[in-house]
Amino acid sequence: MSKILIIAEHDGSILNSSTAKTVACAATIEGAEIDIAVLASTAGPVAAQAAELESVTRVLILERPENEQAIAAILAPQIAALAGGYSHIFGPSTTFGKDLMPHVAALLSVNQVSDIMAVESSHTFKRPIYAGSAVATVEAPGDSVVVGTVRIASYGAANGGNSAAIESADVSADLPSHTRILEVQSGVSDRPDLQTAAKVVAGGRALGSEEGFDLIYRLADKLAAGVGASRAAVDAGYVPNEMQIGQTGKIIAPDLYIAIGISGAIQHITGIKDAGTIVAINKDEEAPIFEIADIGLVSDLFNTLPELIEAL
């Protein structure tokens, strides 16, 4: 039987949807018994949300003031101390999980299985490599704990409706003071979140400026869509970094993805491959994005977008 511990991602009050997707992945392991650990300064509200997730047996609370912010060097020793008795420890493959889970793995003297996209058996998984150009089937050793991150675009969120037991866990761990978070700058917007939005509109280098990107926002507003960008658009300063989609940005799986003035480099494509319908608007009919688009339109975006915004 597999006993799985999942590390909750949250902002202190709201459980991130990445956790429900990580649970969905863990639940595909046969005979899985799933616990969720909530590390926080005040864990109550987040623990309550975690307890609602289907397939979860217990929610373990690790409350201490140092857990106010997610610092890997502070969270990891507590998770490692809690690890005894678990066959698997999973976190989401978001920047939170990517930062934290390898630290946990090293404390437990194992390698990490990164970006699990499918479970073949309790110790065998599929994961993308080379920016998604290949899928590897990998096997973690049977006699040590499996530490892994879950590629959240590969899973839907686990359902709610459960009421798992919530318990306090007591671990002793020496915590360092060598790392301090000074400031968090998040571009709070009232647009749908890029990673959970059903529709996403993204712009590339072709938008030409921050002002040019306004066309993308206007189209997104018409569709109630989230907004993303290629790396070239972020590098050029048209939009902030959290909007980047791709190998080194966010991996998304909306029902509808519209790429505008984006050429379709492999590093970008890997972030959108799981979208339901891909639409591409590009003035170059040879652009690689058309090779994977379900609906393509060869045209100049500056003519097309105002017309499209009008027509919708």
Place this chain on the structure above:
Amino acid sequence: MQKILVGLKRVVDYNVRVRVKSDGSGVETDGVKMSINPFDEIALEEALRIKESGQAAEVIVISVGTGDAQQQLRTGLAMGADRAILVESEGSVGSLGIARIFKSIIDRDSIDLVLLGKQAIDDDNSQTGQMLAAIWGRPQATFASQVEWNGDKAKVTREVDAGLEITEVDLPAVVTVDLRLNEPRYVKLPDIMKAKKKPLETIAMADLGVDPGPEIKELSFEPPAERERGVMVDDVAGLVAALKDKGLA
């Protein structure tokens, strides 16, 4: 700060369209262009800038791999690193093993700062730096897009899903870098000549006495699920109709 260690991994160049071998035993690497992992080049550039600003004495590049990785180390020396270390391994070594190798060099050479890429673009693991920080018991600042060095501390701007996070770490520390940190310099011909005379030390992995830990086995490889090429529409009206047809507009 005295010594900076930079990891340079030899990987398939990012411009190559990687293909899975027809028998599923791996990806095609024969005759394929190999380069320094792009993130590692940025890590090295950062190290060189720290040294040039008078805040470090020596920049050391390290690679774990086959003898071929000498090429990438020579490129690193041509960019401006002072010396190079090749840890020669037979098979591929997992991230835990790489982190343990780095730790043994840190102890041997009294390293003050380690700069790595945030991920290697072949395995896309994104774990070596975090593992090293854990083993070393020192701070980690991952996904750095801006770094300010202030004596015994560093202020690191990190690219996280929510936006930017500014973290302060005490040194020594491990920093893993993102693409926007800087733009690496080009190497000039005279530098390539000069680099030939710089020291490149080769160590057999076995001689380091490092236990790589339990490895994750790669059983097989397959191409990703293909997406079919869809339909082309002629104009906005056609696009709107196609979207309506799918219930998306």
